[in-house]
Amino acid sequence: MATSSPSATSAREQSLHVRLMPIIDRYGVLLVVLGMILIGYALEPKVFLSFLNVSNIMNQIAFNALLALGVFIVIVTAGIDLSVGSILVLSMMTMALMAHPEKLPAWVPDGVRASLMTILPAPWYVLILVPPIVGVICGMVNGWGLTKLRLPHPFIMTLGTLNIFRGVSNLISGGVPISDLPEQVRWAGYEKIALTPDIDIPASLLVLIVVFGLMSIFLNHTRTGRHIYAIGGNPQAARVSGINVDRTLVIVYALCGLLAGMSGLLLAGRTNSGFPNAGLGQELDAISAVIIGGASFFGGRGNVLGVFAGALVIGIMRNLLNLRDVPVFWQQILIGIIIILVVYFDVLRRKAGSGREA
């Protein structure tokens, strides 16, 4: 592979420190996960690693992990999507309403109601497609807005749609929960898959593994995936290389919306309902998972495995604190502390990095 002259390879480049850096850079958060597993096992040796508990953790992190994955690809382009929690609820409520058209609020004109009633309730194979489709549409609105309107930062556009999507969701549902969904629709968020008579895994874990695997292949091995990283690294370089930056950004926000919609499907399945407060503030948990997972806010850095680990860190911590009967308020405080610590380590690493460059 590398045919370099030996003289060009200085001692500096060979030092252990330099060789270790990329590894820590890439997999540091996995060490954190490992540490938390050890702590969990030490504190609750009987329960923590039991099959039931592990499967429980997976089921609980699934919808946040999907949201985080979407936010992650946006953050890779040095953007941000604050609207994912609202996309989640809008996709969930749209689906719930299509299953229960009788719950349409009073303001809907009778004519519209009557014609909707002729096609609704939709069969399950239509319902299951509704959240992803709603998600993609919302994501494209975000992408279109920030590329065509030239708003100064994605923060603005998605802060706007955070409000708009949640408002629409409350408007169409009248702000009340709608429960009872078809079994097939609930499968991904609720069902367990029996591997052996004794061992079963949550279907949501299967969904996570497939989606994360596909995303990893997309980001690392397709042209658009690499261009997403290039845009995060240097948008000017991407532009002069002939990459259609705006088109790529619309794809990125649409994918983020798709994942938020799927996340809504999982949550609806788990809770057997659509409820207006779903995903409220969830965008911050998703962003936390991404940042804990080692992605840089300035774009171009991070990987899918890190996002999963980031979501796992939050999930394990919540689980542990619940097992130890620690009040919810402490959970918030601890998550905050972890975010700050993880990013502080990143700052230290960067300092070491720039020292190397000099």
Next chain:
Amino acid sequence: MNDTSQTATPTLEARGISKYFGAVTALEEVNLKVMPGEVLGVVGDNGAGKSTLMKVLSGLHPASKGQLFVSGQAVHFHGPRDARNRGIEMVYQDLALAGNMRIDENIFLGREQLRGGIFVNHQANARKAQEHLDKLKIHVKSVSQRVEELSGGQRQAVAIARATAFDAKVVIMDEPTAALAIKEVRKVLDLIKDLKNHGVSVILISHRMDDIFYVCDRVMALFRGRNFAEAQLGQTDRNEVIGWIMGNKQQSTETSKNHDLN
């Protein structure tokens, strides 16, 4: 203008290029041509229009007026991709590399080799990048290094490798040595000579007379967005060229020769 190149077809020619930004005139009726294997130096003070002209040539800005010709053929560029498809490459002053990505990925950014029409063929790209770097005698530890780990000179070399990876006819360089350590400047200039020997035309924007007089065959000066002066390198000298940059053509060759000796 000059007499040496009447017979052959210029690789790249710009005729009567004007560029307006609103009410501001950046370029007015500018002509430029560069022959195969020729290194053309472009000089001018800040705001003389050098960078704007290069952006027009490389397809980043459309010209308001005027016509471009590649090997005698009239062309219209709608973006950098059009220009690159015609073999015109630009090495930007700020390098336009993605620091978070590997050397081979930067070299082939936007032109990745695919496998099965979908997947980027990382192995083929890495191998071709290595071969290309070897051809240019550019040494890096490994093509899988991230660009942000490289020195300024290595980055410049990668940027040049990127510009020449696909049989470039013309490579435009905007101040390629401005940010380099002295030791690295020579390497980059030798790289330019190498390109010239391979028949590539090079347009070099530089403030450094040392660079101009080391690699260029011809030098032209822009002043306030217009063609100001032009000469084969053998028929001028540093002080005259510096005079052009300041908008001064009166200086006699005699006195400037004397200055040069001092």
